[in-house]
Amino acid sequence: MNLYQLRDLIENSSAAEWVKVEPAGVTYRYRFEVSTDRDGGEQVSVDGHRVVAVYAANVNLTMAYGMPEVKGTRWRNEDLEFEWATFPDKRFTVENADIFWAGALIHRVNYLGADGGRAYLPLGGGNDGLDVTRLDVAVAGIIDDLEGGSRFRPYVDGVPYRIQD
Incomplete structure (x- = not known):
């Protein structure tokens, strides 16, 4: 299976076709960051x-x-604001969804926790984050459904996204 076939597979899948590993917790998918402390x-x-x-x-x-x-x-995630956001709660978080094939990272999607965590929405390019792909939208929708959301379509339809592919 090639990368384009995998993208199509994800874009055409629904959350019902994904099994969430429960209980949530240690995923063995880590990121390590090195920084300098106050003492150098x-x-x-x-x-x-x-x-x-x-x-x-x-x-x-x-x-x-x-x-x-x-x-x-x-x-x-600090002081993130979007002019297009018309949600009652203006707080957003930005998170990553990493897609793996046979354990190898093949794609990363940024998405938003929007309206104080009531919905998950795609976050793309452009100055406003509205340049998204169909894959960005599909991944955010799957995550929203897996996390118990039921209002993804009204939320995503209310944002002026520009599909780029």
């Missing part, structure tokens, strides 16, 4: 995804999600 020494921090989901029809396809976006990158 190195400090290592570890962060990880909070959830892993497996595509039931082919267990080689997995998705880990819930790792906060790295500070200092384009989309940070």
Whole structure:
């Protein structure tokens, strides 16, 4: 299976075809960051995804999600605001969803925890984060459903996304 076939598979799948590994917890999908502490020494921090989901029809396809976006990158979780957001709660978080094939990382998608965590939405490029792919939308929708959301379509339809593929 090639990368384009995997993208199509994910784009055309639903959350019902993914099995969320329960209980959520240690996922063995970590990120290590090295920084300098106040004394000039190195400090290592570890962060990880909070959830892993497996595509039931082919267990080689997995998705880990819930790792906060790295500070200092384009989309940070501090004071994140979007002019297009018309939600009652203006708080957002930016997280990563990593897609794996046979254990190898093949794609990363940024997504938003929107409206104070009531919905998960795609986050793409452009100055406003609205340049998204069909894969970005599909991944955010799967995550929203797996996390118990039921309002993904009204939320995503209310945002002026620009599909880029």
